[in-house]
Amino acid sequence: MxxxxxxxxxxxxxxxxxxxxxxxxxxxxxxxxxxxxxxxxxxxxxxxxxxxxxxxxxxxxxxxxxxxxxxxxxxxxxxxxxxxxxxxxxxxxxxxGLGPGPAPQTGSAVPLPTAQGLDNALSPLFDDPALGAVRTGVVLDAATGRQLYGHDADTPSAPASTTKIATAVAALQSLGADFRIPTTVVPGGAPGSIVLVGGGDPTLTAQPTPPGADPDSNPASLRDLADATARTLKERGWTNVRLSYDTSLYSGPLLRALDVGDNITPVTALMADEGRVDPNSTEAAPRVADPAGSAAQTFAGLLRDRGITVDGNVGPGTAPAGEEARIAEVDSMPLSALVERMLTNSDNDIAEALARQTAISLGKPVSFDGSAQAISQALGKLGLPLAGTTFHDGSGLDRDDRLTAQLLARLLFTAADPGHPQLRPVLSGLPIAGFTGTLSDRFRGSQETTASDAAGLVHAKTGTLTGVNTLAGTVVDADGRLLLFAFMASGTAHADTAVSALDRLASTVTNCGCR
Incomplete structure (x- = not known):
């Protein structure tokens, strides 16, 4: 090479x-x-x-x-x-064939599209009424950060799930890519009692860990925690225990009033399989009403299966503060993997959990409001353009969230900056057009040549609420230049036509040199 x-x-x-x-x-x-x-x-x-x-x-x-x-x-x-x-x-x-010789200076490897070329290609597409009343967008060069195109790029607009890009950057910047979320079992305050302590791991599962599974890419399992707990209890001569569970790490409401349906489970520090009634379901699915209590009941059953008698009812409790060593612990996948999973699948439960972990790291209340404050603070430390932006959650479900296309693109530019290697999972987690996550059925097999021709070359986070459609990510243009983009539409009447219009914008950038 x-x-x-x-x-x-x-x-x-x-x-x-x-x-x-x-x-x-x-x-x-x-x-x-x-x-x-x-x-x-x-x-x-x-x-x-x-x-x-x-x-x-x-x-x-x-x-x-x-x-x-x-x-x-x-x-x-x-x-x-x-x-x-x-x-x-x-x-x-x-x-x-790219040629021998010294490495080029930043930004000089392949030609840049011109501002006029992009304006000629994109501006007519922004006139599409399918994009609703408020339509904004920006295209940046990934190597230099230079703005190549803008359409009301600094106008705040509802971001929907592209908010998760901001949450990912804030969490990785505050906690580091190797951070893991623990779920622990500790002795209770009364003799013979134990407490299951939720640390906020949204991917904790009650399913068995596959043999030889890589802990860096597989969720922590309640079964493994039960194995370790039963083993330690038997070593201590305990075969009968009383079990309670502690979710005090989080504060504030479990859900906002607008959080209805199956897109998110009550936000609590303890849950298994994201509180899904069917653990094997994906995307939106029915959730249990009390995910913490359900996880604790499952854990009690697992202990019984391992020869530990759990006496009495399993209910909420509080772990003693630092009195005895923990009995057992399992840790989540590293934050890098959690971010990838969140972005690829647009996982609201992971997003709210990572927002709260960010709040913990920055000393904010571990709630919706505190998490929003923490995200803003973390992004501010990176010098990102926050004028006009408002966060109310980490997932983008709140319709009062406001971000700009400029901020979304700058978040991606910061993640691509060699000076911030801890942020790289933001790029590697983006869904890939025609293949993965929320883009698996887009840009491929379309009736429009340009849209289908961009499969594999558009990597982007989607955003969808009623009347709101957004798309932000990376493209490789026809000359091989890596570009960053963010396109936002609010007041859209039909999701399908709005999505098609956004895909045309991204595909147009991908399929032209635009000079």
Whole structure:
């Protein structure tokens, strides 16, 4: 791999080193075939992004790499290079074709789209009435942060779930990517009593841990906690206990009045499987009314299965403060993995939990209001543009949240900054067009060529409330330039047409060099 190609990949924050990148590219069906010319650079970057980021499951990485590798440049406009005749080269040959020599200066590797070119391409699309009464947007260069296009970019608008980008940045900046959330069992205040203490892990599960599971990518399990608890209790000669549970880490209301339906469970420091009635359900699903009590009852049953008699009723309690060593503990996946899961799946429960962990780290009340204050404070420390913004939660379900397209794009730029490596999961967690999370059914198989042609090359967080549709993330344009964008629409009448209009905006950036 040439130094120039390596510099491109490093600058985009998408590679793990030149040897690794070349190896990954060679792994795709033995020889990756990509389009030739300037546009091929974008595909190479996209392929390495695909290989380097996650989370992944069910062969999605293979599917997406095959899709991106099979593209021949059709429908991508604005290329500056000529397409050579004959069979397209393998990926290593394309990389070599970027040329030897010293790494380029920041921003000089591939051409930038011009402001006029982007304005010509995007401004007519912003006239689409499907985008509602308030429509804002911005496009930035990922390498330099230079604004290339803006449409009322500093006008506050309802962000919906793109709020989760802000929550992710605030949590990672405040806590670090390796932070884990504990769930513990400690001795109670009375003899023979124990307390299950919720630490706020939203991914704690009552399901068994798969054999050989990686703790960095699998949830902590109540079953493992029960195993460790039963073992320690038996070592201490305890076979009969009274069990209570402590959720005092959080304060304030469990839900806002607007939080109805199946999009979120009551926000408590203890829950299992996000309080879903069916633990195997995904996305919006019925929730139990008392997730903490339900998790504690499940834990009591697991102890009984392991030979520990649980006497009496299992109810709320308070753990003694620092009197005895804990009996057992399980820790969540690292914060980096929690952020990826939250963004990919637009998980409201994880978002509210991470907002509260941020509040704890900054000494704010561990509530909706305190979490909102903490997010603003954390972003302010990073020097991000907060004028006109208002946070009321961490998930974006609150319709009174207000962010700007400028802030969303600057959050992504900060996450791409080599000076903030702890923020990289914000980029790696973005859903990928046509393949993962909330973009799995978008940008692919569309009747519009430009929309389907952007599959695999748009990585973006979606946002949807009634009358609100947003999209913010990264694209690789036709010349291989990595760009950041945020498009926001409020007062939309029909979600389907609004989503299509947003997808056209992102696809247009992807499919043109715009000069």
């Amino acid at each position: 040439s130094p120039r190609a390596a510099a491109l990949l490093r600058r985009a924050g998408l590679g793990r080193g030149t040897a690794w990148a070349a190896t990954e590219l060679r792994r795709v069906d033995g020889a990756v075939r990509v389009a030739v010319g300037a546009g091929a650079v974008g595909l190479v970057i996209a392929l390495v992004a695909i290989a380097a980021t996650g989370p992944w499951s069910g062969g999605q990485r293979v599917a997406e790499r095959s899709w991106a590798a099979g593209r021949d440049g059709a429908g991508r406009t604005g290329h500056t290079g000529d397409t050579a005749a004959g069979v397209p080269p393998s990926a290593p040959e394309v990389l070599a």
